[in-house]
Amino acid sequence: MKCDVCENEASVFLTQIINGQMTTVNLCESCSKAKGVTEETGFGLAEAFLTPSLRSVDSMEVVCNACGFTASQLKKIGRMGCPECYHSFREGLDGLLRNMHKGTRHVGKRPASVGGNAPQLLPRQPTSVVRGETSTPPPPPLPVPVPAQPSDVSKLRADLDLAVKEERYEDAAKLKAEIERLQPKAPSK
Amino acid sequence: MMRFATLIKNPADWMKGAGPHSEIVMTSRVRLARNLRGFPFPGFSQERQRVDLLEQVRPVVEQLPEMRDGYSEDYTDLSKIRKQVLVERHLVSREHAARSSGCAVVVDRKQSISIMINEEDHFRIQGIRPGLNLHSAYELVDRVDTELESGLPFAFDPKLGYLTACPTNLGTGMRASVMLHLPALVLTEQINPVIKAVGKIGLAVRGLYGEGTEALGNLFQISNQHTLGEAEPEIIAQIEKVIEGVVRSEQNARAKLKEDHRTMLQDQVGRAYAILRYAHVLSSKEALNLLSMLRLGADLDLVGNCDRSLIDMMLLEIQPAHLQLNAARELSPDERDSMRAEITRARLQSINGPGSFPTSQSTPGGPPSAPNDE
Numbered sequence: 001m002k003c004d005v006c007e008n009e010a011s012v013f014l015t016q017i018i019n020g021q022m023t024t025v026n027l028c029e030s031c032s033k034a035k036g037v038t039e040e041t042g043f044g045l046a047e048a049f050l051t052p053s054l055r056s057v058d059s060m061e062v063v064c065n066a067c068g069f070t071a072s073q074l075k076k077i078g079r080m081g082c083p084e085c086y087h088s089f090r091e092g093l094d095g096l097l098r099n100m101h102k103g104t105r106h107v108g109k110r111p112a113s114v115g116g117n118a119p120q121l122l123p124r125q126p127t128s129v130v131r132g133e134t135s136t137p138p139p140p141p142l143p144v145p146v147p148a149q150p151s152d153v154s155k156l157r158a159d160l161d162l163a164v165k166e167e168r169y170e171d172a173a174k175l176k177a178e179i180e181r182l183q184p185k186a187p188s189k
Numbered sequence: 190m191m192r193f194a195t196l197i198k199n200p201a202d203w204m205k206g207a208g209p210h211s212e213i214v215m216t217s218r219v220r221l222a223r224n225l226r227g228f229p230f231p232g233f234s235q236e237r238q239r240v241d242l243l244e245q246v247r248p249v250v251e252q253l254p255e256m257r258d259g260y261s262e263d264y265t266d267l268s269k270i271r272k273q274v275l276v277e278r279h280l281v282s283r284e285h286a287a288r289s290s291g292c293a294v295v296v297d298r299k300q301s302i303s304i305m306i307n308e309e310d311h312f313r314i315q316g317i318r319p320g321l322n323l324h325s326a327y328e329l330v331d332r333v334d335t336e337l338e339s340g341l342p343f344a345f346d347p348k349l350g351y352l353t354a355c356p357t358n359l360g361t362g363m364r365a366s367v368m369l370h371l372p373a374l375v376l377t378e379q380i381n382p383v384i385k386a387v388g389k390i391g392l393a394v395r396g397l398y399g400e401g402t403e404a405l406g407n408l409f410q411i412s413n414q415h416t417l418g419e420a421e422p423e424i425i426a427q428i429e430k431v432i433e434g435v436v437r438s439e440q441n442a443r444a445k446l447k448e449d450h451r452t453m454l455q456d457q458v459g460r461a462y463a464i465l466r467y468a469h470v471l472s473s474k475e476a477l478n479l480l481s482m483l484r485l486g487a488d489l490d491l492v493g494n495c496d497r498s499l500i501d502m503m504l505l506e507i508q509p510a511h512l513q514l515n516a517a518r519e520l521s522p523d524e525r526d527s528m529r530a531e532i533t534r535a536r537l538q539s540i541n542g543p544g545s546f547p548t549s550q551s552t553p554g555g556p557p558s559a560p561n562d563e
Binding site: 067077079080081082083086093096100101102103104105106107108109110111112113114 | 224226227228229230232233309331334335338339342343344345346347348349350351352353354355356357359360361363391415416417418419420421
């Protein structure tokens with residue numbers, strides 16, 4: 001069997017189940033070393049070398065739409081960037097939580113406001129928390145308002161999505177900054 | 190609001206008061222991690238955002254009924270030594286003290302409740318009680334949390350619970366921890382199996398100042414690691430049950446020491462007293478270990494008129510930042526060691542030595558020995 005990256009004979013075979021689908025990556029000795037296969041562990045292993053074409057639609061989830069936090073940052077520091085990250089990085093989260101906790105479902109205290117409208121004390125929204133721009137609607141528990149967008153912003157957003165899809169994170173960061181500059185105020189609810 | 194000097198001058202409620210099993214359980218603490226919806230966590234936000242958030246939420250925290258006449262300070266106005274004093278008093282975490290701009294702490298008058306703003310999470314609400322009393326510590330923070338949520342939109346997900354920067358705190362966001370003094374289990378070399386057994390149930394055992402610190406002075410912290418999948422009262426009941434078991438083991442070990450190794454015990458306590466009473470140079474580690482022996486002696490009525498709270502107060506006074514605060518300047522490690530000895534010499538003047546053990550039949554001036562020694 002040939003290596004997925006170069007043409008050499010593959011000797012490292014990595015199988016991982018992502019979103020209930022089995023993905024297999026075949027690598028030769030040198031490519032596996034170059035990709036750091038032997039060092040890395042954790043839930044996003046195959047993520048590191050799946051080419052964009054092999055990725056599922058969920059590759060959009062790699063960056064949190066609300067704060068710009070990336071999956072690789074999460075893997076590195078083991079912490080989330082913002083509350084919305086729990087939605088953005090929900091793939092594989094259950095497995096992670098199962099190892100960490102007694103269960104994966106909260107059974108303790110709930111704010112009195114849950115279900116109804118949460119109190120809105122804060123008049124100013126932080127400028128960096130950009131509303132989500134996804135093909136899927138934002139989840140009900142963590143609503144992120146989607147504002148009406150001027151056309152140039154929509155163009156930037158499309159570019160941002162593409163940059164994320166193609167893993168050009170530096171470009172994505174620049175585009176995100178540009179969007180923030182053009183549209184500094186998050187709409188207050 | 191209260192000034193720093195006033196806060197520190199008064200001993201905290203948990204230092205004066207006694208609670209269940211106070212001879213073994215020093216304190217019970219519960220902390221809740223909470224975050225605001227729509228804001229990045231402090232570790233992934235710009236300084237400007239942290240300052241903004243602080244400016245908006247600090248008045249809300251200060252206006253809590255519990256915080257009336259309390260202490261509130263922005264970290265940019267707080268010296269390194271003062272921050273460290275707060276760490277030594279368990280009012281703020283080491284991690285929080287290392288931060289500056291955009292961070293603040295609000296403490297109630299009795300030093301039973303402290304709220305850290307922009308720690309790893311936007312809010313860390315802590316309650317502290319003397320003895321084994323996690324229930325009461327939880328009631329403190331639960332009430333404060335409920336009051337805060339009526340004015341602040343906390344990040345909460347119906348399935349995942351309270352959303353926290355680190356997934357290890359997800360769900361209840363609650364960490365309940367108990368500080369234990371276990372000298373007899375250490376002396377009788379039974380401490381390792383106890384620690385192992387506690388670890389197996391999914392509880393964490395740590396040293397005096399939390400994660401990665403040494404168990405100096407035979408002080409151990411036991412806390413829950415799981416925060417998701419169980420309700421707060423369940424978690425607390427489980428820890429209390431485990432702690433009661435550990436307390437019984439320590440009590441048995443103490444009884445055994447008194448019964449079978451009386452001479453060794455008296456020797457250890459006597460040496461601890463003598464060094465604390467007459468030394469001129471004491472390292473932090475040595476002083477903590479000696480005070481631990483003296484505390485054990487006091488608990489077993491081997492030290493005459495020694496009040497436990499006097500020893501607990503000394504445990505704080507001899508810590509580096511408290512020494513420097515007292516001296517009103519920065520001290521070199523050597524200066525601290527001599528200042529520390531000065532304090533223990535002075536405090537022990539009012540305590541009769543273990544030589545005056547009531548049932549001792551020793552001749553005056555002779556070495557102390559117990560009647561049923563042989």
